[in-house]
Amino acid sequence: MLPARRAPLRQTAGVTLFWITAASLLSWVWLVVGQGFFWRTDQRLPPPGPDPRRWPDVAVVVPARDEAEVLPLSLPGLLAQKYPGRARVILVDDHSSDGTAGVARALAAAGGLPLTVATPPPLPAGWTGKLWAVRHGVELAGEAELLLLTDADIAHGPGTLAALVAGAERHRLDLVSQMARLRTETGWERLIVPAFVYFFAQLYPFRWSNRPGSRTAAAAGGCSLVRRTALERAGGVAAIRGAVIDDVSLARAVKRGGGRTWLGLADPDPELAVLSVRPYVGLGPLWRMVSRSAYAQLKHSPALLLGTVLGLALVYLVPPLAVLAGAVTGSWPVAAAGAAAWLLMAGSFLPMVRYYGRPAPAALLLPFTALLYLLMTVDSAVQHYRGRGAAWKGRTY
Structure with missing residues (x-):
């Protein structure tokens, strides 16, 4: 039975x-x-076309907390940008304990774009440290028309800034963001990293995010060029002050304010590269x-x-x-x-x-x-x- x-x-x-x-x-x-x-991986900055009629002033804002180890791999590329207009770099040392500010100043001695190193006031309640540092950097940027918000562990090819600005000007975009190519040197990085970007794109399909009027909005915090006027319409950095996922929050705020956003993958061309240089050795990190x-x-x-x-x-x-x-x-x-x-x-x-x-x-x-x-x-x-x-x-x- x-x-x-x-x-x-x-x-x-x-x-x-x-x-x-x-x-x-x-x-x-x-x-x-x-x-x-x-x-699909075809959402990239458009190929070079006619130069903009004028190159807007740009301020590059880099929040950095205990980044002395990676700055020698990332900051020289920012300072060496071949940008036809006026640009400068503002590194905001978020109360580091490893001499980040001193390393940045030493790297700037080799020349390149002007570098300002600043420290924000103590972190107030309700803010994440990164966004408080970004806010301070935006204030120091003065009347710069465009702000490139980038992380301290992101290395940029010499033509990156010009390509971002040209794309923004040619297509009248208020936010242009590129997903940096992350390191894939260790076995765990090769297993985890491509899936990380794949899952992100599945949550926020780039085509939907790039479509005007779409409810989907996303950006990559390691490389986001934003117009000052669009950021102000969105309520400034204060509008997202407590956001842990600040890049997506920024894109949503800009889009709610009527701005046009664009997100794509970084170009593998070394001239236009946007690379993460932070190592993740082992599964734990x-x-x-x-x-x-x-x-x-x-x-x-x-x-x-x-x-x-x-x-x-x-x-x-x-x-x-x-x-x-x-x-x-x-x-x-x-x-x-x-x-x-x-x-x-x-x-x-x-x-x-x-x-x-x-x-x-x-x-x-x-x-x-x-x-x-x-x-x-x-x-x-x-x-x-x-x-x-x-x-x-x-x-x-």
Whole structure:
């Protein structure tokens, strides 16, 4: 009697697994064709055209806290910008303890754009340290028409500033942002980083963000050129003063103020490169990079966290598990549906894998990377409720 009873149970479980796998496959069909073609990597600054009639004055604002180690890799590129108009660099030393200001001044002695090194007043309540430093830098920028907000760990090719300004002027954009190419030198970086950019683009499809009137708005904090007038219409830096994910918040504020925004991937050409030089040696630093803001992205909502975990499991984990389960049990419809979903997943990831110079088979590892991101997101929530969420260089928000 027992085997007879177990057969209907196995049949029911097999049917349930098939429909779960079919739901995953349909999810991938929709993601590939209906989510703004997020997986494509062709959103780049337009190729050079006629120079603007005039080159606006630009101030480059660099917030820096304990960045003495990376500044020699990043600041010289900013100071060496080949910009036809007037430009200067303002580095705001956010009360560093490692001699960041002294390193910056020493690097400026080699020449290049004028450098101002300043320290903001003590951090007031309600502000993140980075945005308080940015606000101070914007104030020091005076009447500069354009502000390039960039991080201290971002290295710029010599033509980057001119290309950003030319794109903004040619297309009358109020915010032009480029997603920096992150380091992929270690094994963990090669596994985690391409997926990080891929997931960001999935959340904020660049095409949707770049469309005037679209509700989607995003930017990359490492390289964002913004018009002063657009920033003022948006309420200034104070409008986003407590934002942990400040780049997306800035783009939303500019768009709400009627501004036009654009976001794309950095060009691999060394002349126009926008590169992150911060090393992430081992899984730990990469884990903290993601978990620091993951729960903030979910608005600290347990319901959104649960939905995200279930969604990640359905979309990314079910396909390979279905292939395995179908092969073991002989349920080839389940295995076939799982394989189709997995191939769609890998195919959508392939352009980003190639953008980062990785071999094509690496795209098949996305389910494992997605599992890591799922765990990072859960850890982000755990750290938040322990009072240690969004920790960065001695500060917790």
